[in-house]
Amino acid sequence: MDIKHSLKQRIVIVFALMSTLVAGVFAVGIIATVHVVETRLTIISLGGNLHRQLTQDRIEDWRHRPEKGELFYADDGIDDVVMADDLKDLQPGFQKFYRGKNTYYAMVDTVGGRRYVLLRDQREFEKRERILLGVVIVGFILSVLLSILLGRLLASRVMAPVSRLAGQVRHRDQLLELAPVLASDYARDEVGALARSFDETLGRLRAALGREKLFTSDVSHELRTPLMVLATSCELLLEYPHLDDRSRTQVQRISKATAGMNQLVETFLLLARTEGKNAPSGQRSSLSQIADELVDIWRPAIEEKGLAFTFEPCAQAQGLYNTALLRSVLGNLLRNAWHYTDEGFIRLTLNRHGFSVEDTGIGIPLEKQKAMFQPFVRGDEQRGEGLGLGLSLVQRICGNQHWSVTLSSREPAGCCFTVVLEATDVAQALSANPGRR
Structure with a gap:
C-alpha cells in the first residue's frame, strides 16, 4: 500500500x-x-x-x-x-x-x-x-523523543517558506495581471528557484487566460450579428402569408435554435467579462419569472415528445438573480432532461432556496456522475446531438455566482439536478421535496 x-x-x-x-x-x-x-x-x-x-x-x-x-x-x-x-x-x-x-x-x-x-x-x-x-x-x-520534538520544530522552520509560497500561489489574485512576483520575497536557494518557476508558470497561465477571455469575448461579440440576422429573417419568413405548414415548422425550429444560441452567446460573453469574480449585475429577475418564461418555451416541446410535464411553483421564490445566467442554468437543465427522457415525466420544482429538475430518463451511472460536469462529457454517447457542454456551463455559472448544483439518481430510473441559489445548506433544499428520491 x-x-x-x-x-x-x-x-x-x-x-x-x-x-x-x-x-x-x-x-x-x-x-x-x-x-x-x-x-x-x-x-x-x-x-x-x-x-x-x-x-x-x-x-x-x-x-x-x-x-x-x-x-x-x-x-x-x-x-x-x-x-x-x-x-x-x-x-x-x-x-x-x-x-x-x-x-x-x-x-x-x-x-x-x-x-x-x-x-x-x-x-x-x-x-x-x-x-x-x-x-x-x-x-x-x-x-x-527529543529527536521527534526537534524534528517537528526544525521541519516547521524549514517548511515555513514553502508553506508561505504555497499560500501565495493559491491566492486567487495571483492570476491577475498586476499580481506581484513571488521570487523577490525569497533567498536565492531552492525555495527561491521554486518561486521563480511559479512566476514563470503563472505568467504563462495569465497570458493563456487573457487570450482565452479575449477570444471568448471576441467570438461571442462577433456571433451576435449573424444571429441577429437569422432571428430577423425568421421573423420575416413567419410573416410571409404563402408559407406552407412544413416550411413554417422548419422556420420556427430555426428561430428557436437561434434564440437558444443567442442566449448561449450572451452567457459566454458575460462569463468572459467576470475575470473569476461575480458577473456584473445587469438585468435581474426572480426565479419565478425565469421559470414561468422557460416553462412556456419548453412545455410544448416536452409534451410533443409524449412526456408529462409538471411545474410546481413556489410563492417564496422571489429573490433576484442575474437574468441571463439563471436562464442559462435552468434552460440547460430542462434541455438536458428533455433530450435524455423518452418516456415518463419531467418535473420542475421551485423552493425558497432554489429549484430541482427531475426526469425519468436513462439516468446516469453513479461512477459517471462526478464526470458529468466536465466539458465534452455526455450521458449517452450513442445520442448524436450535443457536445457535452451544457452541464459544464451550468457548473461554471454556479461556481461564478456561488450557487451549488448537485446530481442524484432516481429510482427506478432517471436523475435529479438540484440547484441552490442562496447560501444555505444543500440538505435543506433537498428536504423541500421529500419522498421523490
Whole structure:
C-alpha cells in the first residue's frame, strides 16, 4: 500500500530515524565497551590476586582474603574445604564458570603439579550491568523523543517558506495581471528557484487566460450579428402569408435554435467579462419569472415528445438573480432532461432556496456522475446531438455566482439536478421535496 506523507512529516520521520540509528549505535557501543573493559579489568584483577596468594609463605593465610566475593581453592583442600569436582575440570587461565544460578569468573593456575582456583562472584557485576542497561535504554528513548520534538520544530522552520509560497500561489489574485512576483520575497536557494518557476508558470497561465477571455469575448461579440440576422429573417419568413405548414415548422425550429444560441452567446460573453469574480449585475429577475418564461418555451416541446410535464411553483421564490445566467442554468437543465427522457415525466420544482429538475430518463451511472460536469462529457454517447457542454456551463455559472448544483439518481430510473441559489445548506433544499428520491 502506497502511504503518502506530507513533506513536513517526511522530514520528521527521517530526522527521527537518523537519531534513532545514531542513538542505537551509541547505546550498543557503550554496553559493549563497558562489558569488554570490565571483563578485561576482571582478568587483570583475578590474575593479580591469584598471584599474590601463590607468593604467600603459607596458603592457609588466605583465610584473611583481601577481596570480598572471592573464593580460593587448592586441590588438596584448605581448612577442610575440598575442591569440588566441577572445579577440577577447569582449564588453566581465565573463564566464566556457572554454579547453579550463580555466575563466577574463574582464574585457574597450576604450580608444581598443584591446581589453584580463584573464583569471583559476578552478581554485583551483573547488577551493575542491569543498571547500566536501564540507563542506556532510558537515554535511548529520551533521545528518540527529543529527536521527534526537534524534528517537528526544525521541519516547521524549514517548511515555513514553502508553506508561505504555497499560500501565495493559491491566492486567487495571483492570476491577475498586476499580481506581484513571488521570487523577490525569497533567498536565492531552492525555495527561491521554486518561486521563480511559479512566476514563470503563472505568467504563462495569465497570458493563456487573457487570450482565452479575449477570444471568448471576441467570438461571442462577433456571433451576435449573424444571429441577429437569422432571428430577423425568421421573423420575416413567419410573416410571409404563402408559407406552407412544413416550411413554417422548419422556420420556427430555426428561430428557436437561434434564440437558444443567442442566449448561449450572451452567457459566454458575460462569463468572459467576470475575470473569476461575480458577473456584473445587469438585468435581474426572480426565479419565478425565469421559470414561468422557460416553462412556456419548453412545455410544448416536452409534451410533443409524449412526456408529462409538471411545474410546481413556489410563492417564496422571489429573490433576484442575474437574468441571463439563471436562464442559462435552468434552460440547460430542462434541455438536458428533455433530450435524455423518452418516456415518463419531467418535473420542475421551485423552493425558497432554489429549484430541482427531475426526469425519468436513462439516468446516469453513479461512477459517471462526478464526470458529468466536465466539458465534452455526455450521458449517452450513442445520442448524436450535443457536445457535452451544457452541464459544464451550468457548473461554471454556479461556481461564478456561488450557487451549488448537485446530481442524484432516481429510482427506478432517471436523475435529479438540484440547484441552490442562496447560501444555505444543500440538505435543506433537498428536504423541500421529500419522498421523490
